[in-house]
Amino acid sequence: MTIAAQAPAAAKQPAQPAQPAPLGPLPAALWWKAWVEARLLLAALLVVTALFQVLYVWMSSQVELGALEIFLKTLPRSFEKMMTVPLASIATPTGRLAMAYIHPVTIFVCVSWSIARGSDCISGEIGRGSMEMLLAQPVRRWAVVVTHGIVTNVGALLLALASWLGTWFGIVVMGYGDRVHPVDFGPAALNLLGFLFFLTAASTFASAFGSDRRTTIGWLCGFYLVQLLMKIVARAVESFSWLQYGTYLAAFEPEVLSIHPETAWQSVLVHSSYLGAGGLLCYAAAVYIFNKRDLPAPL
C-alpha cells in the first residue's frame, strides 16, 4: 500500500534543516561522559593499587631473606616448573618485590578495571537502554568506542603508574633503596599496562557482540581463566608447552622482567608489541562489528 504525502492545510512553512552542531569527529560530550562513568571506579582502584604496593614492600621488608629461602626450598620441584622464575630468585629483594605485579590483588584490580570498562562500552550501554538515546544524536558509532577506549586506557596507564609509584614510595619509605632500585620495576609496570590494554580491548571486542553486560562479563571471565590455565599447563607439562603460543599471558611476565634488569627494556618492548598489536586488532574488530550490527531494543 503506497500512501502519498499531502501537506496539511494548516501547516506553516517547514523549518529549515537545523545547522549541524559544530561537532568534531570525537565530540567533547563523549569524552566527558566516558570520564564521568569511569572516575569513581578508577579512583577506588588507584587507591587500592598504590596502597597495596606500599604495603607489599613493607611486608617484604619484614621477612628475612634467609628464612624465605629455607621455605622456598621445601616446595616440591613440580611447583618450580609452574613458576616463570627460579624459586631462588624470589628470595632476592628484587624478586620478592617483583611478585607484587602478579599478586592476586594486582591481577584482581587490573582484571576488574579492564572487564568492567570494556564490557560497559557497547553491551553495557545497550543493556541499560541508553545506547538508543546516545546514537540518536549526530555521533558516529566508532567515536563512541574510541572515546570510551581512550579514557579507559588512560585509566589503565594511571593504574600501571600507581603500581610503580607505590613500589617506589614503599622502597623509599621502608629504606629498601640500598638493596633494590625502583627503576628496575619500570618494565614490570609497562608490562602491566600492556596486559591492561589487551584485556580492555578484548573486553570491548566481546562487548561489541552482546546486548547484556553480565553475559559479556561471564564470557570474559571464562576467557581469562582459560588463558590462565593454558599458561599454567604450558609451563607444568612439557608436552603441552605449545599452549603458551595460544595465551596472551605469555607476554605478561613482569616478574621475569624485574629479575633480569639487563634485558628488561628490550623484553618489555617485545611483550608490549604483542599485547599492543593484539589490543589494536581487538579494537578494530570491535568498531567494525559495532558499525555493522543492528541495535536491538532494550530488554
Add this chain to the structure above:
Amino acid sequence: MPSAPVEVRNLTQRYGPLAALDDCSFALAPGEICGLLGPNGAGKSTLLRLLMGYLRPTSGQARIAGLDCYADSVAVHERTAYLPGDARLFPHFAGRDVLRFFASLRGPGFAERAALLARRLDLDLARRVGAMSTGMRQKLALVTVLAVDAPLVILDEPTSNLDPTVRGEVVALVREAQQAGRTVFFSSHILDEVEKTCDRVLLLRAGKLVYEQPMHALRRQHRIVAGWQGPPPALPSELAGDLELTMRGDELVIISACALSPLLTWLATLPTTELRIEPVGLAAVYERFHPADLRSAALREEVA
C-alpha cells in the same frame, strides 16, 4: 524540489520467517503531524527504528530529507529528534548533566530551550537519573528530544508513563512543534490523543501498513445507527458509493463519508426507530482493523 521529510518505499524487516515490517510505503509532508497506530507487535517501533538507522532493512528503502536512513545515519540524526519507546538515560548523571551532555552535542540554543521545557514539565534536574521515577525519566527524555531544533521529530509512544496533566502538556508541545514548521511522526496507543493531534494516521497490522486516513476526512465521517426489523434495505443508487451498510442484530449501522442530508432524507422514508448519529472516530477505525488477535501479537513481540 525539496525531498519529503520522510519517505519509505517497500520497507521490509524480517527476523527469520517473521516479517516485523512488510513492504511498507508512505511519505510524510513537511509540517504535518502523522500518527502511527497499531497493537503491540504490529511493527511501529521497528518502523521508527529503521528510520533512525538502528536496523539494516531486509529490503526497501527509508529516507529522511532525501538521505538514506541506514547509510547516512549521522546526517539523518542531525536533522531528527528521536524519542525511543523505552527511553533510558545515563543513570550516573544528574538531570542537569544529561541536559548539558545533549546541549554539547546539539549546539547553541538547546540549553535555553531545555531549561524552559524542564520548567514547563516541572522536572527536578538536581536528581540523579538512576533515582528518578519512570515518569520523571520519561519527562527528562522528552525534554532532551523536544529541545532539539530539528525539522523532524519522531516520537515512539511519547506519553506512556505520564500522568494526564503532563500528557496534555506533551500534546500541546507536539502541536507547538508543528506550528514551528516541524514535521512530527509519532506512535501511540492512545487513540484520543492521536485524534486530537494528528493531521493523518497510519495503521499497522502484523507488519503491514493497512490503512491511511487523513483526519479531516475522518472527522467528516458519521455512523448512523437505526432500529430495524427484517433484511437490510437496498441502497438508492445515488448513495451506494458513499455508504457502508451493515446489520448488527436489530440495528442498521450506516457509515457515511458524505453529506448527511441526502442520507437522512432517504432514512426518513424507511420505517426505522431510535435513530442515532455519532462521529465515527479513530476507535471505530482501529477496531475494524484490529480484532483481538493477541496471540500472534505477543509472538511477534517476543521474536522482535
